[in-house]
Amino acid sequence: MPTKTVPYTAGQERIARYAKALSHPARVYILRFLDKQCACYVGNIVEELPMAQSSVSQHLKELKNAGLIQGTVEPPKVKYCINRENWREARAMFAAFFEEG
Amino acid sequence: MPTKTVPYTAGQERIARYAKALSHPARVYILRFLDKQCACYVGNIVEELPMAQSSVSQHLKELKNAGLIQGTVEPPKVKYCINRENWREARAMFAAFFEEG
């Protein structure tokens, strides 16, 4: 009698969520860029990427929703940086996922 | 004069690819399951997951395409296991990604 009711663990849902945030090259690029620069304005990111400003904005939104970045308004600009707390958590989760045998 | 022609690095494309494989809880579950069991048949996985056999097969295909698992036919079954070489590469890439400042 198969279970078939198994939902996933909270940890599995969480790592899938972080993985989804990293599942597009543009978002990997943005995270890497922010990690290097420590922080920067949206315009700097738009300059780097081969896509429209609105598309970049959408990617930033997803990264923010995943908890990996955070933005602060500095009129008339917005500065983004890595959310270090969740960054550490993501690192730990991926490390644990690949380590455990 | 913004570049705008920047494609992503091979490493960025690669990590995005691995992340995409991990971006669904069912696939995280499958990988974790295979990592624990060392190897098992498709039927064992289907038993565990709350979805149709055809859907599980689809997820297995994606994991295989991403290079994270491999299957061997043992009539009338198919046994899957982690592709350790790429598993190690993925671990290294995620570790490097989150480590570098």
Add this chain to the structure above:
DNA sequence: ATAGTTTATCGTAAAAATACGATTGTCTTA
């Protein structure tokens, strides 16, 4: 007030992901 700068959001179109049932192909066993 007006004009300019910066970024988010809206509306939309096209593509990809997800899930299902049904079918097919392969191999065993009766």
Add this chain to the structure above:
DNA sequence: TAAGACAATCGTATTTTTACGATAAACTAT
């Protein structure tokens, strides 16, 4: 040869993702 077991594939429907241009919102500077 026929029947059964297993897993992949097909066809399809629904949802989500991705991208764009246009517009709106927030603030500065003139």
